[in-house]
Amino acid sequence: MRSTQVLGRLTAAAPRTPPAPVDPRNPDGVDDAGTVDADVPGAVGRELRDLLTGRLADCRALDPVFADDVAERVARFARRGGRRFRARLVWWSLRACGGEDTVQVRAALRTAAALELIQTCALVHDDLMDEASTRRGAPALHADVTAQYTGATPRPAARRLGASAALLAGDLALAWADDELGRLVLDPELPRDTAHRLGDVWRALRTEMVAGQYLDVQGQATSALTVGRALRAACLKSALYTVERPLELGAVLAGADTATTGTLCLAGRSAGLAFQLRDDLDDVFADPATTGKPSGGDVREGKPTYLLAVARARATAAGDRAALGVLEHAVGRADLTPRELADVRDVLVAGGARDLVEAKIGRLARQSLRHLAEATLEPRPADRLGALLAEITGTPRPGPHPDDRRPAPSPATSAGSEAAK
DSSP states (O other): OOOOOOOOOOOSSSSOOOOOOOOTTTTTOSSOOOOOOOHHHHHHHHHHHHHHHHHHHHHHHHHHIIIIIHHHHHHHHHHHHHSSSHHHHHHHHHTTOOOSSSSHHHHHHHHHHHHHHHHHHHHHHHHHHHHHEEEEEEHHHHHHHHHBBBBBBOOHHHHHHHHHHHHHHHHHHHHHHHHHHHHHOOOOTTTTHHHHHHHHHHHHHHHHHHHHHHHHHHHHHTTTHHHHHHHHIIIIIIIIIIIIHHHHHHHHHHHHHHHHHHHHHHHHHHHHHHHHHHHHHHHHHHHHHHHHSTHHHHHHOOOOOHHHHHHHHHHHHHHHHHHHHHHHHHOTTTTTHHHHHHHHHHHHHHTTTTHHHHHHHHHHHHHHHHHHSSOOOOOOHHHHHHHHHHHHHTTOOOOOOOOOOOOOOOGGGTTGGGGGG
């Protein structure tokens, strides 16, 4: 980023030195890594604010109704954010790999902002496909548009409009994300090798995100609740997209070598799988006040989660017809009652599925930190990165971190919470 220059001192022999023009992409003048270290979410939020201000002005010039109904909602969703895991992973990966110069700082913040926009696309479309009514403590985008037009138009028409608006809003968020990455890749200040690697990772991330989401809905529709299929979907949907690729983006921007980048990717894949398995558990067992969504959504929607796949496999192996009957009756039932959900919980506990998944999360979390320790990284940022991976997996932190500005969330409120998405 470009910092603004201070005014020159007045002297008898010299006139006042005029201030340098403010970089419109960086009006706050944040150009050093230490400033961002102190508040990564805040720095990414400012980057998003500046990026979205220009995009909204363009949309308002096109049409005020489109700007109000679609573009403004996309911007509000992105700015509201969750825990900004992906953005923080990009940043601390960059810092752990030694990135700190102005070009790297600017590139990392722009990449993080683009990731927040692609996450907006993913969640808006996810809510539409799942027919979810809320997200991050507010109405889901399709539900919000439906409510706006209910009364002014027949209810079925309002619902169709809400669904169409959400589809287009997700597309718009993805377009804005690609626009930002495209400009960054073409930035002459960015080394050409870095730009090439950055573009390759970004293309892989987008495709993996869509593939993981498709496996999720395809498994839901076909009741494909096999353990292998569930792990494959979790790997694409969360391990790669949520953790591994953001770590890789940070390493690439820092100019890290292939070995270091590969080791970080291994750490990210293990942590990302643990993240998704924690989310599966929290959906069934965590307090809705903590997760921000009703309990048992995955069960009601018939999602092919690893937890449910393990429960079915264990019940089949044990010949437990009663447990299989509970699962067959409950999974995919939109009208599932609290009592029936409690029966599913009993099956998950009694059959050992819950304990098995908890144990797997622990193994994956430890594996992630072992991989991280194998990489040649800057000690303090690597420590912060380790703490972040522990937060993502919902496992205890590896040790005290006096430099942290905020207390670490407890495992019950971390990776599986709605705010984390």
